[in-house]
Amino acid sequence: MRVCVIGAGAAGMTASVFLAREGADVILVEKNEKFGKKLYITGKGRCNLTNDCELADLFQNVVRGEKFLRSSLYGFTPQNTMSFFEDLGLKLVVERGNRVFPFSQKSSDVIKALQIEIENLGVDVKLGTEVKQIKKTDDGFCVVTAWENIKCDKVVVATGGMSYPSTGSTGDGYAFAKSFGLKIVEPRQALAPIIVKQNVSALQGISLKNVNLCANDENGKEIASEFGEMLFTNRGLSGPIALTISSYINRKQNVVLSLDLKPALDENALDRRVLRDFDERKNQDIKNVTRALLPERLNAYVLKCAGIAESKKVNEITKEERAKLVKTIKNLRFDVQSLAPFTEAIVTSGGVDLKCLKPTCECKDVEGLYFVGETIDIDALTGGFNLQLAFATAVCAARDIIKKSAQSAQK
Ligand SMILES: Cc1cc2nc3c(=O)[nH]c(=O)nc-3n(C[C@H](O)[C@H](O)[C@H](O)COP(=O)(O)OP(=O)(O)OC[C@H]3O[C@@H](n4cnc5c(N)ncnc54)[C@H](O)[C@@H]3O)c2cc1C
Known part of the structure; x- marks a missing residue:
């Protein structure tokens, strides 16, 4: 034969x-x-x-x-x-x-x-x-x-x-x-880097450990959620958990990613931690306080997303601003534009x-x-x-x- x-x-x-x-x-x-x-x-x-x-x-x-x-x-x-x-x-x-x-x-x-x-x-x-x-x-x-x-x-x-x-x-x-x-x-x-609508070029090269990335459809329904390591690229997200997520969203439209930078702490616990840091460093710029929680360039990005000026003094931060900061750290939003081409999948x-x-x-x-x-x-x-x-x-x-x-x- x-x-x-x-x-x-x-x-x-x-x-x-x-x-x-x-x-x-x-x-x-x-x-x-x-x-x-x-x-x-x-x-x-x-x-x-x-x-x-x-x-x-x-x-x-x-x-x-x-x-x-x-x-x-x-x-x-x-x-x-x-x-x-x-x-x-x-x-x-x-x-x-x-x-x-x-x-x-x-x-x-x-x-x-x-x-x-x-x-x-x-x-x-x-x-x-x-x-x-x-x-x-x-x-x-x-x-x-x-x-x-x-x-x-x-x-x-x-x-x-x-x-x-x-x-x-x-x-x-x-x-x-x-x-x-x-x-x-x-x-x-599949198993491809994810390109997002937001401009993340300033974050390129930052790698994160012990974070949680969740993909939701346009109605807010969870498609997939992964805990582990990821990496920012010039145009989006890559690294193990982003690659995994890509395999579950490659046939979906209008996918929204939610990155939890502190999954070990729920919102209340994170708020208590932030409040403690604020109490200890009341007269400092907010960016110097949140630096303890986040890598340098990501710190600036998160503060911008939370609508807080980096140079604002901690004792001037309102309760609402603090709540927004905590929410942003727990749910940093990225809108998926596409997946990287087949040459990178x-x-x-x-x-x-x-x-x-x-x-x-x-x-x-x-x-x-x-x-x-x-x-x-x-x-x-x-x-x-x-x-x-x-x-x-x-x-x-x-x-x-x-x-x-x-x-x-x-x-
Ligand atoms: C960068 C990278 C890293 C990876 N790492 C891993 C890993 O570590 N572990 C893992 O499990 N998977 C990994 N994969 C996935 C894995 O390599 C593929 O799933 C696997 O190779 C598929 O095997 P295949 O034989 O079906 O196809 P292929 O390995 O793609 O082989 C197909 C072959 O067919 C030939 N061919 C195509 N058309 C024709 C034609 N018309 N005439 C004659 N020949 C033709 C091609 O030249 C090719 O040699 C990785 C993939 C990539 C791209």
Whole structure:
């Protein structure tokens, strides 16, 4: 049985290994001149390849496609991913938050492990070969590339999403899917910096710990709320909690963000703290007192939002002004303008509609055609979860192909 796998990223390389190990004749086609260009930049070059957690925790970190992913993730768990790589000779290390990295801290070692196995298994690798079209034939498929037509029995499309397009993931899988009549859920940026309407350029570079960011819709209904670290950029918010929030607001309009700079204190407790500071430094400028609560540049921004002049003496601050200050610290408002473009989004939300696929990732209406990895409408949060989804869907498709070919050989 000849299987053409399109895309030598995380999903395509894994599918190739699982197919070739079971004796399939695999052709792996990649438009770049090398394997795993995106894998190389994952985890800031360290590759957080999975998360050593229970499946229940994993599902909590899936943003889209949780139900669909059940069979692939039960079939190939994070612990299976770890054993798979360890068996390839890659030593692993589990870090904070169960994040799994190669012990060498080099993403290139993850790529190397897969590449060596692919070569050892005799997979026919065609690098620098862009697939232009997939055609259905009487006895299988014809994969049309710039150089040749590849005839095969089955096709696995693992072309990724649209984020970081310089890595080769330019949404080509969507066109292939459409040509077979499959629906595409409009791709949106996920795990992307958030651009806000307010001018926050003065805050660029400030990083905050132990803050809470909450996203509400235009009616004030909470969409998502995250506690942790974030960072101001020239045009908005980034860092772990902002990236997480972005994945939940990427299909919403008029989203309002509320940043709680002191989540450990409720409004009353914060007011008591401010009052105590005021009592101790009655004759000072307000900015010198609130400096104890907030980083320098954020201090000026918060006072401006609260409508209090930085040089106003503490003993001149009215009760109303103090209440406004406390409210602003607890609820610093930002109106979302958009998410940063796909060039800055870690993953793509949307893609091949899961309703068109069986849980094995095979198209319901086109036997033998599979879509795996980020090209389908699945996405997850940071922590190694997105690569886990890519590996698990790839393995699920490969196993289904092998199972079906064994069944048809028996007939
Ligand atoms: C900066 C960054 C850091 C990340 N860090 C992490 C992390 O640490 N942990 C984690 O879990 N996730 C991380 N991710 C997300 C993760 O990298 C992706 O979810 C994952 O790589 C998706 O795998 P894939 O195989 O589906 O697609 P990709 O890895 O995008 O691979 C698709 C491949 O298909 C090829 N291709 C596309 N079109 C064609 C065509 N027409 N013909 C031939 N080949 C084609 C592409 O060139 C590419 O090589 C990160 C993403 C980014 C951008």
